[in-house]
Amino acid sequence: MIVSPLEFEWQPHVSIYASAGFLAAVSDEFGWLGGRDGRGELRFILPYTIVRQHGVRMVRFRVETILTQPGAAEDCEEQAFLTACLGWFKSRGADVVIPASTNTLFRTYPEGARAVPYGSYVLGLTQPLEQLWSGVHSKHRNVIRSAERKACAWFPAWSTPQLLMNSSRIPFAARPCPSWTRRPSIA
Numbered sequence: 001m002i003v004s005p006l007e008f009e010w011q012p013h014v015s016i017y018a019s020a021g022f023l024a025a026v027s028d029e030f031g032w033l034g035g036r037d038g039r040g041e042l043r044f045i046l047p048y049t050i051v052r053q054h055g056v057r058m059v060r061f062r063v064e065t066i067l068t069q070p071g072a073a074e075d076c077e078e079q080a081f082l083t084a085c086l087g088w089f090k091s092r093g094a095d096v097v098i099p100a101s102t103n104t105l106f107r108t109y110p111e112g113a114r115a116v117p118y119g120s121y122v123l124g125l126t127q128p129l130e131q132l133w134s135g136v137h138s139k140h141r142n143v144i145r146s147a148e149r150k151a152c153a154w155f156p157a158w159s160t161p162q163l164l165m166n167s168s169r170i171p172f173a174a175r176p177c178p179s180w181t182r183r184p185s186i187a
Contacts, residue, residue: 001043001077003084006034008045017101018047026062027051033088035081042068044081048089051098058098059089064106075108082110083095 012017017023023030027049035044045066051058067076086097100106109115123132133141 001080001084002036002040003033003081003088004036005031006042006045008032008047014066014153015063018045018066018110023047023049023062027060033085036082037077044068044078046081046085050094051054055093057093058096059094059099061100063100079108079111082108086110 008018008020011017011023018032029050029052031048033046033048035043036048037043045068047066048060049062051060065081067078083159089097123135125132136144152164
């Protein structure tokens with residue numbers, strides 16, 4: 001896999017985080033690396049920014065690898081591309097690769113890197129309560145129990161203040177809660 005910088009013309013089917021406008025807004029030093037196969041065909045594109053702090057040059061990938069031929073690439077090819085990208089950055093003085101933002105999930109990882117599970121978990125709520133609690137970290141269990149002792153209410157993301165005010169089971173205004181559990185007031 002041959003890796004080299006390239007000019008990239010953003011297109012609507014590609015993430016906005018790969019556009020020159022976005023990359024320039026978050027860093028003065030940015031670009032795109034292209035990966036070409038043995039026939040010279042462009043297979044992969046990887047947008048990046050360089051963040052400098054305290055003399056350390058940190059590479060941050062703002063989006064996952066862009067496939068130029070979706071469905072045609074195999075993980076081993078993409079892994080070879082990412083490994084070559086790290087070599088390219090290292091040869092140009094980069095000190096470290098920092099985690100990408102949460103909108104960036106790679107399909108594979110460079111050789112020698114560690115993969116860390118990421119994502120949401122699905123819990124079957126038909127399990128006994130004790131089994132569900134055993135899956136919650138002890139620190140989080142303590143925070144939940146402390147909130148229960150203080151008679152704090154918790155709110156699902158979809159709930160509305162009007163729904164809560166109409167509920168006779170939750171006296172909204174009468175429950176003192178720590179500031180970090182309060183919802184912002186809606187004027």
